[in-house]
Amino acid sequence: MTLEDANLQAISNDRIPLCRTGTGPLKANQAGLAEQVQEFFRGLxxxxEWPARWYCGSWSDFHGWLYIISDILIWTAYFLxxxxxxxxxxxxxxxxxPKTIWLFVAFILLCGTTHLIDALIxxxxxxxxxxxxxxxxxxxxxxxxxxxxKIFPNVLLLRSVSDLQREIDERTSVEEKMAQKNSQLQSFTHILSHNLRNHSSNIALLADFVDESTLTKDNEELFQKIKIVSKHLNGTLDDLSQVIKIRDNHLEGELLNIREVTQQVLGVxxxxxxASQAQIEMDFQETEITFPHxxxxxxxxxxxxxxxKYKKDGExxxxxxxxxxxxxGFKTLEYSDEGKGIDLTLHADKVFGLYKTFHKHEDAHGVGLxxxxxxxxxxxxDIQVFSEVDxxxxxxxxxxENA
Incomplete structure (x- = not known):
């Protein structure tokens, strides 16, 4: 009687059948490891060599299907x-x-596959x-x-949701306080500029009413100094007024041809x-820009x-x-000249400062930059500066253009 016949007879007699067909581990133990590996993959x-699991052991319908359905449900979850x-x-x-997620994906899929194979067996x-x-x-x-x-120490450094929420609340609070202070500062600046302008205008107006011919020589010299101070004060207030307007008003950009705008400026x-015999070279690879004119x-x-103004002497x-x-992909305007330059090791943080000048010139006010x-x-x-002396x-x- 073969082993398969014995199994069938055991099943018919309600006894547990033998679960091995073929030679089983007895033959495998007699073979070398290389042969066992080859045999394993050849008969993958x-x-x-084995009976289906239904015919190995004493399975009732309830027990078997409970096992199968459970494995299939586990595999479904592991797949989803x-x-x-x-x-x-x-x-x-x-x-x-991200590697953690991909490793978990592979791990979960393989675990689910073992359950699916158990059901198929x-x-x-x-x-x-x-x-x-x-x-x-x-x-x-x-x-x-x-x-x-390996990543566990870094995982511990991640902030919790409560930490992030606390940080957001703190930043929101700081931003609200800064906005309030900024609003107060703007109001104060407008009031100060307006009031000072009124006073400086009145001084200049009163100075125009003075008949300088009636003044003594000493008083005339003193009065001229007062007029100069008044003129500088009005100029300073004009500069501050421009700065306030720029910071308070975001002008809408318009589509401009940079060559046309440049020609208009050169005309002025x-x-x-x-007079200076200046040489202007233009290389406009792009022609249009959306920006306030x-x-x-x-x-x-x-x-x-x-x-x-700041050309080299004699050139x-x-x-x-x-x-x-x-x-x-950003449009960029690059200006360069061969003038006196600036020592950035000394003045890098002052280049764009108000009333900062680096060369003597009668028209230098330190406002343009x-x-x-x-x-x-x-x-x-954004603007960057690169320079060396001479x-x-x-x-x-x-x-x-998207701002």
Whole structure:
């Protein structure tokens, strides 16, 4: 009688059947490890060496189907969980430990597959496939444990939801206080500027009513000094008024042709350009920019007039204007000249300061670069400066047309 016949007879007699067909471990133990491995993979899907699980042991319908349904339900859950994890990692590109998610995906899928194979073995005795999948599950499990151990110190550094909420609340509170202080400061600045302007205008008006011919020589000299101080005071208030307007008002940009605006500015500066015999070079790879016209005109006016004022003694100004799109896709205006330059090791933090001058000149007021920086930043742009003494200066202005 064969082993299969014995199993069938055992089943018919309500006895537990033998669960091994073929030679089983007795033959395997007699073979070397290499032969066992070869035999394992050659018979990976061989179903003739074992009976299906229904025919191995004494299964009642309830017991068997309870086992099968449980395994299938576990496999279903193990299959669906990775779908949510994959959607999460695809939606949250900023997740700090993406490898963790992918390892858990592999681990959960393999665990679920072992349950699915256990259910199938009731009909298909693929025990070798089951062993191979379990080995793969063990490897991935150990890799996952190692990776978790490796990142565990960093995981502990992650802030909790309550910590993040506390930080958001603190920042919101600080921003509200800053906004309130900024509003108060703006109101104070407007009042101060308005009141001072009234007084300075009155002083200038009263000075115009004075008949200087009736003054003594000493009083006339003193009065001239008063008029000069009054003129400077009005000029200072005009500068402050421009700064306040820039900071308070975000002007809407308009589509401009930079070559046309540049030509308009050069037309205004025509006399100074001819007198200094300035050389203007333009390289406009881009032609259009969305920006407030009054700001762009002011920026070009201040840069070019500075190039004329601060040229090297005894030389003609050489001014270069480039307009192009940088590697990030932002439109960039680059101004450079071959003038006196600035020592940035000493003055880097003062270049754009109000009333900061670095060379003696009768028309130097230290307002132009301050206005340029405020006009650019008010529109969301950025300005950089590169310079050396007697080696000229370069300003790189990056525009943000989406601001």
């Amino acid at each position: 899907f061989n179903k003739s 969980i990775p779908i949510f994890l994959i959607r999460f990692i695809q939606s949250r590109k900023d997740f700090p430990f 009731f009909w298909l005795p693929v025990y070798r496939v089951s062993a191979l999948v379990r080995f793969g599950t063990a490897i991935i499990s150990l890799i996952t444990v190692y990776y978790l151990f 500066l025509d006399e100074s350009l001819h 009054i700001y762009l005109e002011s920026i070009l006016m201040n840069l070019i007039s500075n190039g004329i 003609h100004p050489v001014i270069k204007l480039r307009f192009y799109r940088d590697e990030r 301050f206005l340029i920086k405020n006009q650019i930043e008010a529109q969301g742009g 080696a000229g200066i370069t300003f790189k202005i990056t525009f943000n």
